Amino acid sequence: xxxxxxxxxxxxxxxxxxxxxxxxxxxxxxxxxxxxxxxxxxxxxxxxxxxxxxxxxxxxxxxxxxxxxxxxxxxxxxxxxxxxxxxxxxxxxxxxxxxxxxxxxxxxxxxxxxxxxxxxxxxxxxxxxxxxxxxxxxxxxxxxxxxxxxxxxxxxxxxxxxxxxxxxxxxxxxxxxxxxxxxxxxxxxxxxxxxxxxxxxxxxxxxxxxxxxxxxxxxxxxxxxxxxxxxxxxxxxxxxxxxxxxxxxxxxxxxxxxxxxxxxxxxxxxxxxxxxxxxxxxxxxxxxxxxxxxxxxxxxxxxxxxxxxxxxxxxxxxxxxxxxxxxxxxx
Amino acid sequence: xxxxxxxxxxxxxxxxxxxxxxxxxxxxxxxxxxxxxxxxxxxxxxxxxxxxxxxxxxxxxxxxxxxxxxxxxxxxxxxxxxxxxxxxxxxxxxxxxxxxxxxxxxxxxxxxxxxxxxxxxxxxxxxxxxxxxxxxxxxxxxxxxxxxxxxxxxxxxxxxxxxxxxxxxxxxxxxxxxxxxxxxxxxxxxxxxxxxxxxxxxxxxxxxxxxxxxxxxxxxxxxxxxxxxxxxxxxxxxxxxxxxxxxxxxxxxxxxxxxxxxxxxxxxxxxxxxxxxxxxxxxxxxxxxxxxxxxxxxxxxxxxxxxxxxxxxxxxxxxxxxxxxxxxxxx
Numbered sequence: 001x002x003x004x005x006x007x008x009x010x011x012x013x014x015x016x017x018x019x020x021x022x023x024x025x026x027x028x029x030x031x032x033x034x035x036x037x038x039x040x041x042x043x044x045x046x047x048x049x050x051x052x053x054x055x056x057x058x059x060x061x062x063x064x065x066x067x068x069x070x071x072x073x074x075x076x077x078x079x080x081x082x083x084x085x086x087x088x089x090x091x092x093x094x095x096x097x098x099x100x101x102x103x104x105x106x107x108x109x110x111x112x113x114x115x116x117x118x119x120x121x122x123x124x125x126x127x128x129x130x131x132x133x134x135x136x137x138x139x140x141x142x143x144x145x146x147x148x149x150x151x152x153x154x155x156x157x158x159x160x161x162x163x164x165x166x167x168x169x170x171x172x173x174x175x176x177x178x179x180x181x182x183x184x185x186x187x188x189x190x191x192x193x194x195x196x197x198x199x200x201x202x203x204x205x206x207x208x209x210x211x212x213x214x215x216x217x218x219x220x221x222x223x224x225x226x227x228x229x230x231x232x233x234x235x236x237x238x239x240x241x242x243x244x245x246x247x248x249x250x251x252x253x254x255x256x257x258x259x260x261x262x263x264x265x266x267x268x269x270x271x272x273x274x275x276x277x278x279x280x281x282x283x284x285x286x287x288x289x290x291x292x293x294x295x296x297x298x299x300x301x302x303x304x305x306x307x308x309x310x311x312x313x314x315x316x317x318x319x320x321x322x323x324x325x326x327x328x329x330x331x
Numbered sequence: 332x333x334x335x336x337x338x339x340x341x342x343x344x345x346x347x348x349x350x351x352x353x354x355x356x357x358x359x360x361x362x363x364x365x366x367x368x369x370x371x372x373x374x375x376x377x378x379x380x381x382x383x384x385x386x387x388x389x390x391x392x393x394x395x396x397x398x399x400x401x402x403x404x405x406x407x408x409x410x411x412x413x414x415x416x417x418x419x420x421x422x423x424x425x426x427x428x429x430x431x432x433x434x435x436x437x438x439x440x441x442x443x444x445x446x447x448x449x450x451x452x453x454x455x456x457x458x459x460x461x462x463x464x465x466x467x468x469x470x471x472x473x474x475x476x477x478x479x480x481x482x483x484x485x486x487x488x489x490x491x492x493x494x495x496x497x498x499x500x501x502x503x504x505x506x507x508x509x510x511x512x513x514x515x516x517x518x519x520x521x522x523x524x525x526x527x528x529x530x531x532x533x534x535x536x537x538x539x540x541x542x543x544x545x546x547x548x549x550x551x552x553x554x555x556x557x558x559x560x561x562x563x564x565x566x567x568x569x570x571x572x573x574x575x576x577x578x579x580x581x582x583x584x585x586x587x588x589x590x591x592x593x594x595x596x597x598x599x600x601x602x603x604x605x606x607x608x609x610x611x612x613x614x615x616x617x618x619x620x621x622x623x624x625x626x627x628x629x630x631x632x633x634x635x636x637x638x639x640x641x642x643x644x645x646x647x648x649x650x651x652x653x654x655x656x657x658x659x660x661x662x
Contacts, residue, residue, distance in 0.1 A: 002523040002543070002634060004563045004600040011599060014563075018602030021609035022590075022622035058598035192333040212333070232335045232345075259353075264595035266631045267389035268342060269335040271349030278352035291353035295626075300597045303333060303632065330661040 048094030059328035068324030081109035087117030099127035099171030105150030138215030153185035189306030379425030394659030400493035412440035418448030430458035430502030436481030469546030484516035520637030
């Protein structure tokens with residue numbers, strides 16, 4: 001296992017400390033927790049947004065904490081849901097009196113633990129709403145999921161719900177726009193190589209030297225098929241067409257595109273994928289409003305990518321373009 | 332070779348097309364060249380800044396083209412200097428009448444080709460100045476270099492010289508501040524794994540399963556020593572102390588820190604490295620003005636990192652903090 005770490009069992013805490021040391025003006029850690037919040041949290045009179053999940057997907061989610069996006073992020077161990085008490089700490093830390101929205105990726109452990117935390121918060125009189133992101137069109141049900149998995153499209157939920165919350169909207173309004181994004185964003189990924197959870201010390205699955213997997217999840221959950229490695233254009237078309245068909249995208253619709261690297265894929269390759277994605281969308285006369293290429297929802301050092309398409313109406317377009325000031329997403 | 336590409340010999344052109352398709356409002360490609368410039372180039376009455384070099388280091392350098400940083404970037408084949416005629420095209424494209432500064436990383440091929448391009452431009456009456464970045468303190472002379480190599484510290488030169496140019500400074504002033512940054516920025520890197528140049532199809536060097544290399548260059552040039560893999564704290568201390576000693580950094584001085592991932596290193600690990608770096612600097616009573624953690628100067632899918640420290644005086648601090656709007660660096 002070739003990793004720049006100290007103790008495999010301390011990677012999450014050391015990472016969080018390293019983040020706060022890097023960005024003390026933007027982030028603070030709630031003592032004795034894995035919760036990072038905006039340095040100014042709680043923001044009075046604003047709906048608080050909390051997301052999180054297992055670690056290993058950085059910059060998700062702490063990289064999206066800041067003005068215009070999340071108020072707090074809670075980290076579990078690598079690829080492991082955070083506990084309800086940790087999530088509860090995050091809710092309390094961002095509660096500015098107008099309620100708190102939990103943005104949950106659809107994994108059974110996450111859904112269960114965020115729900116328990118919500119109940120703990122409600123019992124203390126904090127108004128909590130929850131949305132569950134399930135953008136991955138690859139498979140129905142999976143290793144850790146009932147229904148579709150939540151992957152990189154989650155970042156658009158952070159961005160757009162965060163922008164509306166920043167404008168002073170109510171918890172119900174922020175929840176409604178988050179659910180609209182969830183309805184309108186679809187994603188699919190593929191992997192060339194596995195990754196190694198530090199505490200496990202060996203890859204969670206195997207792919208042959210000439211092999212790739214289409215539809216693989218961000219924890220290495222099985223996808224649709226293992227095939228020989230295909231050229232980038234073919235991979236791009238396979239992923240994109242499944243997403244476009246699922247969205248039932250029509251001519252002249254506006255979209256945002258995200259080409260997300262899973263960790264070890266050079267930016268060069270992501271832009272080569274984007275070339276084909278943009279060409280296919282242009283052929284279909286779909287209007288690309290904006291494109292995001294980089295690492296947003298990773299799987300440690302996995303090689304591969306995902307493609308997300310977000311259908312934009314006027315409200316979503318305006319909120320997507322609103323300013324945001326976080327480590328990993330600035331507008 | 333597991334890569335998301337089409338033709339190994341077309342990766343640079345396809346990447347550049349993918350970049351412009353992703354960011355048409357920010358970048359344009361000079362037809363039939365590997366030159367990307369700001370969409371509004373040339374900017375009249377502003378010194379133009381051009382950088383570049385071999386591809387494979389993305390987001391360097393096209394990711395730093397935009398308001399407050401570079402005007403243009405020219406890409407060679409992977410790990411290969413761009414030709415003088417391509418560099419000349421970049422100079423012409425960004426020349427707004429106030430002269431053009433070339434920011435060159437110290438590799439023999441780059442220095443020679445940028446100098447030839449400068450002569451071609453001078454012959455056409457364009458005023459050109461050149462600076463050569465040599466921030467890598469690991470070794471003197473190297474495979475492709477006489478003197479010290481230029482690596483991630485180059486990004487601080489883009490940022491600070493770009494900010495001064497944006498304020499309307501003269502070519503001489505912009506050249507002088509670039510040289511001040513070059514004097515004040517030192518870096519050193521290490522690698523856990525090699526990377527594969529697409530057209531070569533196999534790794535440029537080998538590292539054993541338990542092995543790492545300290546001081547390795549961004550093209551796989553040999554470093555100081557191959558050792559057994561060390562823990563992150565030890566790696567951080569080794570790299571940082573060599574940089575700090577070379578800079579002769581004293582108590583109470585202000586610095587900017589860059590923890591740069593070489594391609595396949597998870598953000599989690601970079602933040603763990605930063606934890607130790609920040610702790611050591613704090614112990615030394617050095618003031619960390621700001622910290623940049625992420626991928627700025629990569630080596631395709633190499634695993635590893637570099638640490639850069641920039642000494643800040645008041646001028647550099649102010650210019651570092653000035654606004655910038657590029658794909659990979661926003662302030």
